Amino acid sequence: MSDQEARRLLRECVDRYRRRPYAELWRACGDDPATVDVAGRSGANYRIMVQVVPDGSDSRQGAVRVIARISGDESLERLRDEFTVAPKYAGV
Numbered sequence: 648m649s650d651q652e653a654r655r656l657l658r659e660c661v662d663r664y665r666r667r668p669y670a671e672l673w674r675a676c677g678d679d680p681a682t683v684d685v686a687g688r689s690g691a692n693y694r695i696m697v698q699v700v701p702d703g704s705d706s707r708q709g710a711v712r713v714i715a716r717i718s719g720d721e722s723l724e725r726l727r728d729e730f731t732v733a734p735k736y737a738g739v
Contacts, residue, residue, distance in 0.1 A: 652687040653723050657715055660685070660695045661728045664713050669734050672711050675699040694718050702731050709733065 660683055664672070675681075680698040687693060695715055702712040716727035 649687065649689055649691065650723065650726070652689055652691065653693055653717050653726055656685050656687060656693055657695060657717055657726055657728050660697065661713065661715050661730065664697060664699075664715070665730060665732075669711070669732055672699050672713065672732060673734075676701050676711055693720075693723075 676699050678699065680696045683695045683697065685693050685695060694717070696718050697713065697715045699711055699713050702710040710731050710733040712729060712731045714727065714729040717723040
C-alpha cells in the first residue's frame with residue numbers, strides 16, 4: 648500500500664463530500680460512518696470511513712464536520728482529512 652496513493656484516494660473521497668449540499672450533510676449527522684472501498688491504480692485496495700457529525704454544542708442547527716480516514720492498514724491509520732461546513736442561513 649502506498650502512502651501517496653492513499654492520500655490521493657482520501658482527498659478524492661473528501662472532495663466528493665465537499666460538493667454535497669449542506670442539507671444532505673446535515674441529514675447524515677449521527678449516522679453510522681459510511682465505508683467506501685476503493686482500488687488504487689497500483690491494484691491495492693483501500694477502505695475509507697467517512698463520518699458526519701455536528702460541529703459544536705448546538706446539535707439542532709449549525710455547522711457540520713465531515714471526517715474521513717483510511718482504515719485497514721496500520722501504516723495508513725494516521726491518514727485523515729476533514730472539513731467543516733456551515734449553513735448559509737438559520738432554519739435548516
